[in-house]
Amino acid sequence: MTTPYTFDHTAYAGTLQTTYAHLADAEESGVDVRVAGRVMLLRTQGKLAFATLRDSSGEIQLFALAARTEDFAEFAKLHLGDWVGVSGEVVRTKRGELSVKVTRWVLLAQAQHNFGDKWAGITDFDLRYRHREADLWANPSSRQSLARRSLVVRAVRERCWAADFTEVETPMLNAIATGAAARPFTTFHNALDSQFFLRIAPELWLKRLVVGGFERVFELGRVFRNEGVSPRHNPEFTMLELYAAYWNYTDMMAFTEELVAGVASDVLGTTDVTYQGRPFSFAAPWPRRTMAELTSAALGEDVSVHTPRERLAALLDERGVSVHESWGAGRCLAELFEETCEETLWDPIFVTDFPVEVSPLARRHQRDPELTERFESYAAGRELSNGFSELNDPLDQRARFEDQARLSDAGDDEAMRIDEDYIRALEWGLPPTAGLGVGIDRLAMLIADEANIREVIAFPTLKPRRD
RNA sequence: GCGCCGGUAGCUCAAUUGGCAGAGCAUUUGACUCUUAAUCAACAGGUUCCGGGUUCAAGUCCCGGCCGGCGCACCA
Numbered sequence: 001m002t003t004p005y006t007f008d009h010t011a012y013a014g015t016l017q018t019t020y021a022h023l024a025d026a027e028e029s030g031v032d033v034r035v036a037g038r039v040m041l042l043r044t045q046g047k048l049a050f051a052t053l054r055d056s057s058g059e060i061q062l063f064a065l066a067a068r069t070e071d072f073a074e075f076a077k078l079h080l081g082d083w084v085g086v087s088g089e090v091v092r093t094k095r096g097e098l099s100v101k102v103t104r105w106v107l108l109a110q111a112q113h114n115f116g117d118k119w120a121g122i123t124d125f126d127l128r129y130r131h132r133e134a135d136l137w138a139n140p141s142s143r144q145s146l147a148r149r150s151l152v153v154r155a156v157r158e159r160c161w162a163a164d165f166t167e168v169e170t171p172m173l174n175a176i177a178t179g180a181a182a183r184p185f186t187t188f189h190n191a192l193d194s195q196f197f198l199r200i201a202p203e204l205w206l207k208r209l210v211v212g213g214f215e216r217v218f219e220l221g222r223v224f225r226n227e228g229v230s231p232r233h234n235p236e237f238t239m240l241e242l243y244a245a246y247w248n249y250t251d252m253m254a255f256t257e258e259l260v261a262g263v264a265s266d267v268l269g270t271t272d273v274t275y276q277g278r279p280f281s282f283a284a285p286w287p288r289r290t291m292a293e294l295t296s297a298a299l300g301e302d303v304s305v306h307t308p309r310e311r312l313a314a315l316l317d318e319r320g321v322s323v324h325e326s327w328g329a330g331r332c333l334a335e336l337f338e339e340t341c342e343e344t345l346w347d348p349i350f351v352t353d354f355p356v357e358v359s360p361l362a363r364r365h366q367r368d369p370e371l372t373e374r375f376e377s378y379a380a381g382r383e384l385s386n387g388f389s390e391l392n393d394p395l396d397q398r399a400r401f402e403d404q405a406r407l408s409d410a411g412d413d414e415a416m417r418i419d420e421d422y423i424r425a426l427e428w429g430l431p432p433t434a435g436l437g438v439g440i441d442r443l444a445m446l447i448a449d450e451a452n453i454r455e456v457i458a459f460p461t462l463k464p465r466r467d
Numbered sequence: 468g469c470g471c472c473g474g475u476a477g478c479u480c481a482a483u484u485g486g487c488a489g490a491g492c493a494u495u496u497g498a499c500u501c502u503u504a505a506u507c508a509a510c511a512g513g514u515u516c517c518g519g520g521u522u523c524a525a526g527u528c529c530c531g532g533c534c535g536g537c538g539c540a541c542c543a
Contacts, residue, residue: 026501041505043502043504047499047500048499048500049502050502050505061502063502080493093503095501095502097502114493114494115477115478115479115493116478116491116493116494117492118479118492118493119492119504120479121479124474124479125536126535126536127478180543181542182542183542223543227542227543228468228539228541233543237543239543385543438543442543452536462534462535463535464534
């Protein structure tokens with residue numbers, strides 16, 4: 001059968017609900033509208049038929065009468081899921097339901113499959129994620145979470161633009177996967193006869209743009225990490241990275257809390273949220289506490305990057321963490337922090353002053369060369385952002401990469417590889433600069449109140465069917 | 468990668484100790500001029516995820532595999 005190529009609609013269901021909220025029972029507005037969407041429910045009653053129409057804005061009832069509606073018999077045989085366009089008057093029925101009293105209608109597309117259960121919708125995770133299109137029209141909450149993700153991305157982008165950051169795009173196909181500690185995906189370019197890695201972070205490229213004179217840049221894009229899959233990890237995810245010349249990590253913390261609080265406010269209209277039943281507030285300012293302070297408080301024992309490595313290792317051992325021989329005091333401190341503090345950090349907080357050993361791209365702390373001017377923000381027990389004063393000394397950067405190479409030789413397959421082109425870029429002069437990375441999916445989870453990252457990704461990575 | 472749990476009609480779910488594989492909704496047919504998950508009547512709908520095994524008999528028990536959820540590990 002042939003269906004129309006266009007439908008000229010003049011109203012949305014949700015808008016009609018607010019515009020005609022005043023209409024009394026059995027009152028007719030005298031206004032004709034054209035609406036389109038999917039038939040979600042159908043109730044026929046002899047020479048009457050009621051359908052629930054859903055469009056992107058909400059739902060409205062369609063009211064068809066044999067005496068008034070063209071092709072009434074066909075209308076009464078619509079299937080759940082069919083797309084229709086209708087025209088008719090906005091009325092409220094005797095029973096109080098705002099409706100479009102259908103005079104003319106057209107089938108826009110047939111639904112050949114249906115989900116059947118009007119109450120439970122689709123609950124099977126496998127079906128929901130593999131056929132998200134069905135999930136989205138069967139389950140309004142799925143659509144809401146993805147819509148909120150979209151609003152988060154939009155708000156992030158607009159706030160970065162408003163702060164004079166230039167949006168840029170850097171390569172996803174890289175000869176070296178660097179800028180973070182993660183195992184990469186590999187691929188191959190035939191014409192260039194070369195192996196490439198999908199990027200694990202855009203960090204080094206972005207700083208090269210700062211070297212080139214883009215004083216404020218950001219990139220909002222996909223990164224790929226060949227790691228495990230979990231309710232909080234998808235192999236490809238979206239990251240915001242942002243760099244500002246002349247800022248240090250203190251400036252960047254101030255920007256970060258304003259950005260995140262602003263995004264929450266833009267999307268939800270408030271900075272007060274409830275995540276998985278537990279409230280917290282994104283409102284700035286967030287507390288700043290050093291990693292050593294928090295870890296000492298959790299342990300009931302003063303520790304720092306200067307605590308003898310043997311003592312830190314013993315504390316880890318007590319907690320069942322196996323200590324690798326290549327770990328120095330800095331790595332041990334960071335592990336202790338993750339073990340004792342991370343999950344307890346519910347309200348947004350900045351954890352500052354990370355050891356040099358675990359921060360190969362961050363600038364040394366002005367007061368302690370064993371630390372860096374680095375922060376991570378935490379919320380709901382999870383890392384939300386990561387930022388630092390950027391290391392701009394090419395000699396120190398080379399030494400840091402060489403430390404990483406030693407870790408790699410010691411069997412750490414996530415250690416960074418030395419990037420000669422990046423060191424050369426630093427030799428051209430990187431001004432004092434602060435950088436920020438924010439996991440957008442994680443932020444969207446918080447704002448959409450979702451426990452599983454897949455709920456804020458339209459098509460999460462699944463194992464291909466093999467049957 | 469490891470552990471636990473799950474997979475039954477298009478969808479949501481039942482099935483007692485191993486004993487004829489069911490219901491609601493959806494689909495099909497019929498009734499019905501204000502329904503709201505409409506209601507009522509009837510018909511139809513199955514490789515119980517896949518492959519082996521035990522048994523007179525397997526959705527159910529055993530072995531292997533596939534996919535998913537959760538936890539651990541890894542990470543953001």
